[in-house]
Amino acid sequence: MVENRPLLTFFSHLALIVGISFIALPVWLAFVVSTQEASALFAGQVPLWPGEHFIENYSSILFEGEKNSGAPPILLMITNSLVMAVCVAVGKITISIISAYAIVYFQFPFRQAIFWMIFMTLMLPVEVRILPTFEVIAQLGMLNSYAGLTIPLIASATATFLFRQFYMTIPDEMIEAARMDGAGPIRFFVDILLPLSRTNIAALFVILFIFGWNQYLWPLLVTTDASYYTVVMGIQRMMAVPDSDPIWHYVMATAILGMIPPVIVVVTMQKLFVKGLIETEK
Amino acid sequence: MSTVTLKDLKKTYANGFQAIHGIDMEIRDGEFIVIVGPSGCGKSTLLRMIAGLETITDGELMIDDRRVNQVEPGKRDIAMVFQNYALYPHMSVYDNMAYGLKIRKKSKEEIEQLVNKAADILEIGALLDRKPSQLSGGQRQRVAMGRAIVRDPKVFLFDEPLSNLDAKLRVQMRIEIRKLQRALKTTAIYVTHDQVEAMTLADRLIVMNGGLPEQIGSPMELYDRPSTTFVAGFIGSPAMNFIPIQVDKKDATLPSGQKLNFSAPSGHAQLLLGIRPEDIEITTPELADLTLKVSVIEPLGADSLIYGSCEGMKEDLVVRVRDKALVQEEEIFSVRFNQQKLHYFDPKTNSRLP
Numbered sequence: 001m002v003e004n005r006p007l008l009t010f011f012s013h014l015a016l017i018v019g020i021s022f023i024a025l026p027v028w029l030a031f032v033v034s035t036q037e038a039s040a041l042f043a044g045q046v047p048l049w050p051g052e053h054f055i056e057n058y059s060s061i062l063f064e065g066e067k068n069s070g071a072p073p074i075l076l077m078i079t080n081s082l083v084m085a086v087c088v089a090v091g092k093i094t095i096s097i098i099s100a101y102a103i104v105y106f107q108f109p110f111r112q113a114i115f116w117m118i119f120m121t122l123m124l125p126v127e128v129r130i131l132p133t134f135e136v137i138a139q140l141g142m143l144n145s146y147a148g149l150t151i152p153l154i155a156s157a158t159a160t161f162l163f164r165q166f167y168m169t170i171p172d173e174m175i176e177a178a179r180m181d182g183a184g185p186i187r188f189f190v191d192i193l194l195p196l197s198r199t200n201i202a203a204l205f206v207i208l209f210i211f212g213w214n215q216y217l218w219p220l221l222v223t224t225d226a227s228y229y230t231v232v233m234g235i236q237r238m239m240a241v242p243d244s245d246p247i248w249h250y251v252m253a254t255a256i257l258g259m260i261p262p263v264i265v266v267v268t269m270q271k272l273f274v275k276g277l278i279e280t281e282k
Numbered sequence: 283m284s285t286v287t288l289k290d291l292k293k294t295y296a297n298g299f300q301a302i303h304g305i306d307m308e309i310r311d312g313e314f315i316v317i318v319g320p321s322g323c324g325k326s327t328l329l330r331m332i333a334g335l336e337t338i339t340d341g342e343l344m345i346d347d348r349r350v351n352q353v354e355p356g357k358r359d360i361a362m363v364f365q366n367y368a369l370y371p372h373m374s375v376y377d378n379m380a381y382g383l384k385i386r387k388k389s390k391e392e393i394e395q396l397v398n399k400a401a402d403i404l405e406i407g408a409l410l411d412r413k414p415s416q417l418s419g420g421q422r423q424r425v426a427m428g429r430a431i432v433r434d435p436k437v438f439l440f441d442e443p444l445s446n447l448d449a450k451l452r453v454q455m456r457i458e459i460r461k462l463q464r465a466l467k468t469t470a471i472y473v474t475h476d477q478v479e480a481m482t483l484a485d486r487l488i489v490m491n492g493g494l495p496e497q498i499g500s501p502m503e504l505y506d507r508p509s510t511t512f513v514a515g516f517i518g519s520p521a522m523n524f525i526p527i528q529v530d531k532k533d534a535t536l537p538s539g540q541k542l543n544f545s546a547p548s549g550h551a552q553l554l555l556g557i558r559p560e561d562i563e564i565t566t567p568e569l570a571d572l573t574l575k576v577s578v579i580e581p582l583g584a585d586s587l588i589y590g591s592c593e594g595m596k597e598d599l600v601v602r603v604r605d606k607a608l609v610q611e612e613e614i615f616s617v618r619f620n621q622q623k624l625h626y627f628d629p630k631t632n633s634r635l636p
Contacts, residue, residue: 179335181429182354195372
């Protein structure tokens with residue numbers, strides 16, 4: 001905007017400030033509550049400024065867990081969530097990048113049919129096929145394991161589709177030039193296609209990491225052993241303690257801790273993420 | 283430094299469309315061959331067959347004495363320059379040029395030496411660390427050529443390499459390609475739809491039409507003695523004029539009823555008379571072969587094109603003159619044909635009469 005219009009500046013800032021507080025206030029409240037004593041919250045009023053029990057609350061929840069609800073230490077749950085989110089993201093990207101390569105660059109019978117079959121799995125997220133998937137995982141003895149947590153979530157078409165679309169925008173001359181240079185299919189994939197997909201991979205990693213991190217229903221079903229609990233389901237378990245008031249200060253501390261890793265991932269990969277979404281390097 | 287032999291080379295696509303109807307040709311060592319033709323004539327398909335990017339459905343392709351029909355492009359020892367350059371965008375200029383050598387397992391020192399040598403020839407030494415996105419069109423073109431020459435292949439293939447450049451750069455690069463090929467003495471096959479490029483670059487020219495070579499020969503041979511009306515119309519700019527004439531014994535009559543004051547070859551009742559714009563001159567009415575009415579004058583600088591209409595002829599006759607002040611628009615003027623430069627074609631077969 002070239003002209004100087006103070007009123008417009010004022011209102012646009014106001015809109016931004018309202019928007020930010022709308023998102024930030026609950027986070028702030030969660031943080032405030034997580035630093036209070038349990039008794040401070042039963043008065044029915046939510047304090048607005050942090051209390052004095054920050055270190056105490058966080059260290060106990062991080063390393064000891066909440067005994068009454070049978071929740072393991074948060075550190076363990078965060079590790080589980082991390083393993084799950086990273087496995088889901090890496091697994092999905094690996095599988096889809098390879099399958100998209102096959103679909104775009106190789107002529108084989110029923111190529112289109114196979115693509116549409118992969119595409120159709122878009123309509124079948126875990127929630128829809130939860131019973132049969134659970135049955136399969138149970139039969140394979142994969143309950144209470146990282147494999148059981150991640151493998152059913154890895155199978156999906158979104159990423160395959162995305163990479164297929166990206167590969168189709170790469171000019172044919174690129175592979176022809178590589179063939180003239182003497183590169184075989186694997187060399188072309190590793191030397192040319194992977195580096196070109198770098199930003200796409202990063203963008204997808206961020207999205208899929210958060211997708212994996214936020215999984216709730218599936219971990220709830222396949223884990224009965226506390227040592228495989230993830231943070232997101234852990235919060236729910238802490239809130240639903242029978243015959244006792246919810247221990248809000250611990251729940252909120254868990255929520256705050258559970259928020260940190262996705263934030264770190266988004267912030268560190270933000271540049272690549274935006275690049276991957278808006279710009280194609282060709 | 284190689285020969286390329288095409289023996290009845292054919293290409294039929296899976297959908298039954300036949301793109302190449304059989305080409306026989308021997309390309310000599312160090313020769314610069316240009317394949318030219320309108321779009322869809324199969325010229326790019328032919329080049330891609332030689333490159334190995336399209337399968338050969340029939341016939342034989344030999345490089346030196348090796349049959350390469352089934353050999354992968356990378357193993358044919360050829361290099362190709364693409365129309366849109368096809369540089370690897372994530373690699374520096376150096377890596378782009380070194381990539382093929384790396385795959386061929388050359389040592390680091392050898393690669394460095396070869397790349398630097400090629401970069402010197404093309405004067406892109408200062409650009410070696412840049413990415414292709416930081417280069418101008420002409421520089422990219424040089425890098426694409428560098429990628430080809432660095433491997434010292436048996437054959438260079440060029441697929442319309444200059445068509446993405448602006449007119450001035452195109453002329454400059456055209457001359458450089460010619461010089462480079464002369465210096466390296468590598469056999470080259472070059473595809474273009476631009477007949478000026480074709481004429482200036484080629485040792486021998488293939489004019490393709492509908493999947494068949496219409497004529498193969500040196501540029502001047504094709505210019506002076508085109509074997510078909512297609513070649514006659516394609517080579518030379520502006521194109522040759524064609525005038526349908528009636529022949530009765532030795533008297534030739536124009537569609538307007540005007541009699542020509544020279545004799546045409548006998549034996550055909552109908553003929554197509556071909557004459558290039560530069561072989562027509564403006565003259566006085568007494569010496570005229572034909573009178574025309576000016577419809578448009580196009581000044582080109584050094585010379586001008588005068589489009590003249592004549593009764594009974596569908597298309598305007600184009601005359602190239604040095605001095606455009608000779609005529610005005612709408613004026614009637616007389617022209618004379620250079621008797622040595624007349625071409626006669628059979629209108630049924632479109633082929634040249636001797």
